[in-house]
Amino acid sequence: MAMRISNSPDSQDSVRTLVAAQSIFSQSMARISAGRRAGGPTNATGLAASNNLSGQTAGIDLTQANAQDGISLVQTAASGLDTIQTLLQRLRKIAVQSADQNISAEERQGLQAEADQIAKEINQSATSTSFNAKGLLDGSLSSSATAEAGSSIPGFNAGLTSTPPTVTLAGGTLASGTYSVNVNSTGKPGTTSGRGTPVGPGRLPSADSFLSDRTLGFRTDTSGARFSWARPGDYTLNVSGHAGSGASTVTLGTTANTGDTFQSVIDKVNLLSPATGVMASWPDANDGIVFTNGRAGSAAAVTVSGSDLLLKGLGIVAPGNVAASATSIDTISAYGTDGSATLTPPNGQPAVLAASGNKFTDTTSGFEADLNALTTPATSATDLNGSATVSVVSKGASMQIGANPTPSNQLTLLIGDMRAAALGIQGSAPSAALDVSTSSTVASSAIKTIDAAIQTVASQSAALNSIQGRLSAGLDNIAATENTAAAYTTIIDSSAAQQLTDLATAQIRQQPANAMQAQANQTPQGVLRLLGEPFAV
Numbered sequence: 001m002a003m004r005i006s007n008s009p010d011s012q013d014s015v016r017t018l019v020a021a022q023s024i025f026s027q028s029m030a031r032i033s034a035g036r037r038a039g040g041p042t043n044a045t046g047l048a049a050s051n052n053l054s055g056q057t058a059g060i061d062l063t064q065a066n067a068q069d070g071i072s073l074v075q076t077a078a079s080g081l082d083t084i085q086t087l088l089q090r091l092r093k094i095a096v097q098s099a100d101q102n103i104s105a106e107e108r109q110g111l112q113a114e115a116d117q118i119a120k121e122i123n124q125s126a127t128s129t130s131f132n133a134k135g136l137l138d139g140s141l142s143s144s145a146t147a148e149a150g151s152s153i154p155g156f157n158a159g160l161t162s163t164p165p166t167v168t169l170a171g172g173t174l175a176s177g178t179y180s181v182n183v184n185s186t187g188k189p190g191t192t193s194g195r196g197t198p199v200g201p202g203r204l205p206s207a208d209s210f211l212s213d214r215t216l217g218f219r220t221d222t223s224g225a226r227f228s229w230a231r232p233g234d235y236t237l238n239v240s241g242h243a244g245s246g247a248s249t250v251t252l253g254t255t256a257n258t259g260d261t262f263q264s265v266i267d268k269v270n271l272l273s274p275a276t277g278v279m280a281s282w283p284d285a286n287d288g289i290v291f292t293n294g295r296a297g298s299a300a301a302v303t304v305s306g307s308d309l310l311l312k313g314l315g316i317v318a319p320g321n322v323a324a325s326a327t328s329i330d331t332i333s334a335y336g337t338d339g340s341a342t343l344t345p346p347n348g349q350p351a352v353l354a355a356s357g358n359k360f361t362d363t364t365s366g367f368e369a370d371l372n373a374l375t376t377p378a379t380s381a382t383d384l385n386g387s388a389t390v391s392v393v394s395k396g397a398s399m400q401i402g403a404n405p406t407p408s409n410q411l412t413l414l415i416g417d418m419r420a421a422a423l424g425i426q427g428s429a430p431s432a433a434l435d436v437s438t439s440s441t442v443a444s445s446a447i448k449t450i451d452a453a454i455q456t457v458a459s460q461s462a463a464l465n466s467i468q469g470r471l472s473a474g475l476d477n478i479a480a481t482e483n484t485a486a487a488y489t490t491i492i493d494s495s496a497a498q499q500l501t502d503l504a505t506a507q508i509r510q511q512p513a514n515a516m517q518a519q520a521n522q523t524p525q526g527v528l529r530l531l532g533e534p535f536a537v
Helices: 009-034 044-098 105-128 156-161 262-271 308-313 440-476 478-492 496-520 522-531
Strands: 143-147 168-170 177-185 189-191 233-240 245-252 278-281 290-296 301-307 329-335 340-344 354-356 359-361 368-370 386-394 397-400 410-413
Touching (some): 044 105, 044 410, 044 440, 143 168, 189 301, 233 262, 233 278, 233 308, 290 301, 301 440, 308 329
Antiparallel strands (some): 143 386, 177 340, 177 386, 233 301, 301 329, 359 368
16 A cells, blocks of 8 residues: 555545534434424425425414304395395395285385385495495495497487487406407387377367367377367376376466467476476377386386376377266376397307396496486487497405415405495486385386396395305315425424434444544554655654
8 A cells, every 4th residue: 555645535535424424413402402404505406396385374264263264244235135135035025015006195105105215225235234344235346347448239328428328338246357248129218108099180280279178189089089179177187107197287377378288288297307308299190198107118108197088188098989078087198118138258258138128237247328318208318229349347356265376276255235226126316216205107117127126135145155065164174284385394304213223324434434534544653754854743
């Protein structure tokens, strides 16, 4: 074996072995004292993975707390909906009771007073139901809808920009996106058809003819009797429409050219139009006065009532074989028709919308396009067929129900506006309910409107129940948290048995390494002894 002074391979080899043993000893001591093994130059990958898993575990724990908060929010909203549903059911009972023809006008007024209080309470419930100072049922969590330019529905774009707007849109709980509204048929307002029979050929009355004119007018029975021959005096003409009811006094003059004309009767009815929503007209002298409701729809009726003699004399009712009576009351009603429309979502199939006249509603989401004002008698519009593009922006509450910032880990809670106006049960005044007092016919129409409101609330309740079920299922998935925590523990935590074994091994390896280091240092000393005493140490 070569003997060297400057370099000693044996010594270097023993140093290397000793350093390795000391490193293992120090690492095992650190892992045993900390209880962890991830980190350091020997396990950089484990350190990175453990950091990711630590964030995942903490995120899952927090999302479970978020889910608990979400369930509390949903339950609060559901409680408010239950209250509103109960109030709507009571309102429907009132409408059914008022639709009975056997009750008096005074009893109907009492029912109307209760209905008004119910509408106020519905508004109160909708505006006061909140969670963490956020309104839940007042439309704060609904979607907004705006129309884009280029609609082919007549009057649509102009109606949105008018003051006040004659077209209104509500996004309900639709998700954000671009939707298409297609009107396939137009709802019509109810119109009474003139049924009068002129007194004789070539003796047609004009709008300016006096009711007292004995040569012109309409027959009151098939024998030729006419209103002008009746007892002069004042008669009451009652008119009701979608906005309410009103009464006009019609005067039959004592002599020719006195009292009211057909035109003056029309003017009196139209003067009450803001209160009734009904317009009167004289389209054809052969038929008599015609009354048109201001709102389309099968639930919107125009009703005219008065003495049998008056309605026949105005050409509203056809003459009968029996002489007309000044004391018996005739009533004539006319209902409109509902339109039809569809809503097409982005990359989806068209969905048929529920229709009330030309007010179209998606009962599932609460989306609404109210075009009724486009077909009032004042606009003279009869055809709304066409399409419009609507942009919807969601204003719902976003809940983080997963550990990652991905759509599948997020849930948007949308709740429609549950106030009386949004449900369609508000009357002409903000503090009033829809009319159930004018007549049994009007009350019957109200039942259909209330049924639609009940369906809207029920659909929203069902949607909330499904969301609560999803949140509850997430809470039950505890295995996800346990498995993630177990994976984190597997990587980060040290095995006490393994580390104690490594520590003992390192201690054993250090002892011969130290001995060999001492032995290796003797070789240079032997060389120095051979050179002589002066070089020996």
